Amino acid sequence: MDAMILHAADAVKKDLGGGTAREVLAHTEQMMIVRVSFLRDAVGSIHTHPHCQSTYILSGRFRFNVDGRDVEVGPGDTLSFPSGMPHGTLCLEEGQLLDIFTPRRDDFL
């Protein structure tokens, strides 16, 4: 399997509606980095997926709900949760998240 190197200028931003947009960044079959932009009050509805997820808050403020627990996070804060755990977020101040998945989100390609 090859390495993937993606320069920021080559990332493609996909408008998801509702004040959110997604950029799929470097990935292999085992792992994928995704940057998600949120306008204030935009919502990532509570959902689950079979992928394990970690999230790094790049900017802004967010209220996450992870497995029924509310937590407010800002720049440099991180979350990590296992496969199948319900999670969602409300953007309190415009910002960006890095979501990292293992394995790759083939549904994002």
Next chain:
Amino acid sequence: MDAMILHAADAVKKDLGGGTAREVLAHTEQMMIVRVSFLRDAVGSIHTHPHCQSTYILSGRFRFNVDGRDVEVGPGDTLSFPSGMPHGTLCLEEGQLLDIFTPRRDDFL
């Protein structure tokens, strides 16, 4: 398995010498986020590990060598490479990387 949520203020910075320092951020058994700080001219020697790795450049400039190929990267650039692939970096301008591993780097705990 539980979720892990780590606020930036609770991260512990470990000086690795040679102008580098590591903060282990949120992780589960399947995935770990690690922030690595580099002073200019600091080196991450070429090495391998059985974990798959993705890297997001938070700040600064770096020359990576991945599988024998040189590439210069800066903020927002990303790399992703499979288990066992040789890689290393030279810091060209002081900055920080996010390294994400699957599975977790138990050797960092």
